[in-house]
Amino acid sequence: MTAFIFNELNFDNHEQVVFVSEAKSGLKGIIAVHNTNLGPAMGGCRMWNYASEAHAINDVLRLSRGMTYKNAVAGLPIGGGKSVIIGNPKTDKTPALFEALGEALERLAGRYITAEDVGTSPADMAYVATKTGYVAGLGDSGDPSPFTALGCFVGAQAAVKHQLKRDSMEGLVVALQGLGHVGYDYARRLHAAGAKLIVADIDEAALERARTELGAEIVSTSAIYDVQADIYAPCALGATLNPDTLDRLKVKIVAGAANNQLATADVGDLLRQKGVLYAPDFVINAGGIIKVCYEYLNKPQADVEAHVREIGDTLAEVFTRADREGRSTSVVADEVAEARFKR
Numbered sequence: 001m002t003a004f005i006f007n008e009l010n011f012d013n014h015e016q017v018v019f020v021s022e023a024k025s026g027l028k029g030i031i032a033v034h035n036t037n038l039g040p041a042m043g044g045c046r047m048w049n050y051a052s053e054a055h056a057i058n059d060v061l062r063l064s065r066g067m068t069y070k071n072a073v074a075g076l077p078i079g080g081g082k083s084v085i086i087g088n089p090k091t092d093k094t095p096a097l098f099e100a101l102g103e104a105l106e107r108l109a110g111r112y113i114t115a116e117d118v119g120t121s122p123a124d125m126a127y128v129a130t131k132t133g134y135v136a137g138l139g140d141s142g143d144p145s146p147f148t149a150l151g152c153f154v155g156a157q158a159a160v161k162h163q164l165k166r167d168s169m170e171g172l173v174v175a176l177q178g179l180g181h182v183g184y185d186y187a188r189r190l191h192a193a194g195a196k197l198i199v200a201d202i203d204e205a206a207l208e209r210a211r212t213e214l215g216a217e218i219v220s221t222s223a224i225y226d227v228q229a230d231i232y233a234p235c236a237l238g239a240t241l242n243p244d245t246l247d248r249l250k251v252k253i254v255a256g257a258a259n260n261q262l263a264t265a266d267v268g269d270l271l272r273q274k275g276v277l278y279a280p281d282f283v284i285n286a287g288g289i290i291k292v293c294y295e296y297l298n299k300p301q302a303d304v305e306a307h308v309r310e311i312g313d314t315l316a317e318v319f320t321r322a323d324r325e326g327r328s329t330s331v332v333a334d335e336v337a338e339a340r341f342k343r
């Protein structure tokens with residue numbers, strides 16, 4: 001038998017990794033607390049039909065580390081964590097499953113606070129909440145996506161100012177991939193600011209709405225990488241910045257909401273060499289977690305927007321420092337986060 005967690009690719013001195021299970025509900029989950037130097041670890045619960053337990057472990061290690069960086073760079077008083085439930089979110093969900101997760105969180109006594117994520121919903125979190133208070137982003141709290149979209153918009157403004165030396169979005173062309181909860185709201189803001197939109201999605205209704213409401217030009221999901229535009233805004237999938245798309249993209253800026261946009265870490269530097277300004281994903285897409293964190297900590301909702309707008313200032317600092325030091329924005333953003341959470 002091979003013990004492999006400490007040698008796992010994504011293991012990064014996580015404080016605690018807890019395997020949780022419960023026979024009656026069939027719960028099989030993993031909670032990873034990456035770092036709590038800034039406060040209790042917060043990050044969503046993903047439910048996924050993982051190909052193997054190793055895939056689930058790797059995912060929770062990677063995602064929880066990412067939350068530490070995202071929360072730190074956003075200036076939130078929380079650490080980074082994540083949980084995964086192994087199972088099919090379409091067929092395996094029961095109230096008992098999420099109640100059992102709630103009991104497991106209660107045993108961690110607040111070291112990790114969960115929320116919804118891919119494969120889970122506010123309704124699932126309501127079952128978690130019957131067993132523990134260590135859960136955020138409940139049904140009545142509203143959708144955090146508009147705040148993620150606001151963060152993307154102010155992030156794009158900062159990128160335009162830095163890269164194109166312009167204060168206005170008027171007439172800029174944005175190639176936007178994914179008109180979902182975040183992408184559509186971001187597109188709406190870009191349109192209102194005078195940008196021209198070229199959009200791609202697999203959802204015909206969303207495309208039609210963007211065409212009629214926002215005057216967007218529609219292209220295929222493959223052609224979105226090839227269009228002539230100023231900004232590429234990935235708001236659907238991860239890993240869309242890779243050697244293949246890098247050869248095709250004709251933009252000067254990447255500013256979008258998707259998580260894990262770089263297929264591999266070196267792509268950050270390849271973008272720099274190509275003269276493309278990359279707004280690191282975990283900096284620009286933190287609007288949603290800012291909103292959820294304020295709610296959980298009972299901080300005034302009236303202050304959320306101002307905090308989200310600080311994403312623009314943080315990015316401006318990252319861009320300037322990356323230029324000065326001749327390094328990729330992604331590496332510099334990592335260092336900004338580390339300076340805050342590492343002891």
Ligand code: NAD
Binds near residue numbers: 148183201
């Ligand atoms: P969503 O599921 O509402 O929207 C995703 C959209 O992408 C959908 O319209 C879908 O049809 C479209 N899509 C799927 N495959 C596509 C493809 N191949 N080409 C083009 N479009 C495709 O998700 P969301 O909540 O809007 O999140 C979008 C991205 O932002 C995700 O990567 C998510 O992890 C990230 N993110 C979201 C938030 C948030 O607050 N919702 C916060 C941080 C990061």
